[in-house]
Amino acid sequence: MATLRVDEINKILRERIEQYNRKVGIENIGRVVQVGDGIARIIGLGEIMSGELVEFAEGTRGIALNLESKNVGIVLMGDGLMIQEGSFVKATGRIAQIPVSEAYLGRVINALAKPIDGRGEIVASESRLIESPAPGIISRRSVYEPLQTGLIAIDSMIPIGRGQRELIIGDRQTGKTAVATDTILNQKGQDVICVYVAIGQRASSVAQVVTTFHEEGAMEYTIVVAKMADSPATLQYLAPYTGAALAEYFM
DSSP: OOOOOHHHHHHHHHHHHHHOOOOOOOOOEEEEEEEETTEEEEESOTTOOTTEEEEETTSOEEEEEEEOSSOEEEEESSOOTTOOTTOEEEEEEEEOEEEEOGGGTTOEEOTTSOBOSSSOOOOOSEEEETTOOOOOTTTSOOOOSBOOOSOHHHHHHSOOBTTOOOOOOOOTTSSHHHHHHHHHHTTTTTTOOEEEEEEEEOHHHHHHHHHHHHHTTOGGGEEEEEEETTSOHHHHHHHHHHHHHHHHHTO
8 A cells, every 4th residue: 555755744744835825705694485477575684775686596697676674675577486495595795787788689588688699698797787877967968859759740739859758548459569660760871770579479470560660771770679578577577677778878
């Protein structure tokens, strides 16, 4: 049997000591006390921030929205069917954000900014908070440039400026979507970036809109954010914030 000499043992110990690397980290961890209807109640997350991302033991992620003295309300970014009472939850220390880049132009994505059009991943080097603070009134530029919708009745009676908010109200099947899609189609060659957010619609309706955009060449300057009717309520809630964050990136 081979034996090790004292100097060899000493050398091996020194190498092991030099390679030893001890990292100390502090994690904010809580426990699930209640879960249901897309909401989880957590205790123990005393240092969590509003809007912070959390990760459950089984992989589901959530966003802290309701901060109370005894528990924290987390909206689940998934169905949460595998989350159990008493399981651990870890705070990530990051506020909810999405990746942003010009590569999103012409793509169809979900509320988490993940592509759902089957054309591969989207490379993005930047990210943006889904709830970014709005600029103050003084720092904002006044509305100075018109936005032509291409619909004569609207452009003649209700002129719209770039940067201005407009609300389209109407009953079902009265043409609200047609007005929005026609406006996007008429922006071709106008140096305008369009973001179409479909919330709670049927997949067939969204596919029809995307097909129209492709046929008319509008997808070159358009991003479609789609959360279908069968998606969790939390992700439908996030969809307009995702669309706004992407639009603000191009401003």
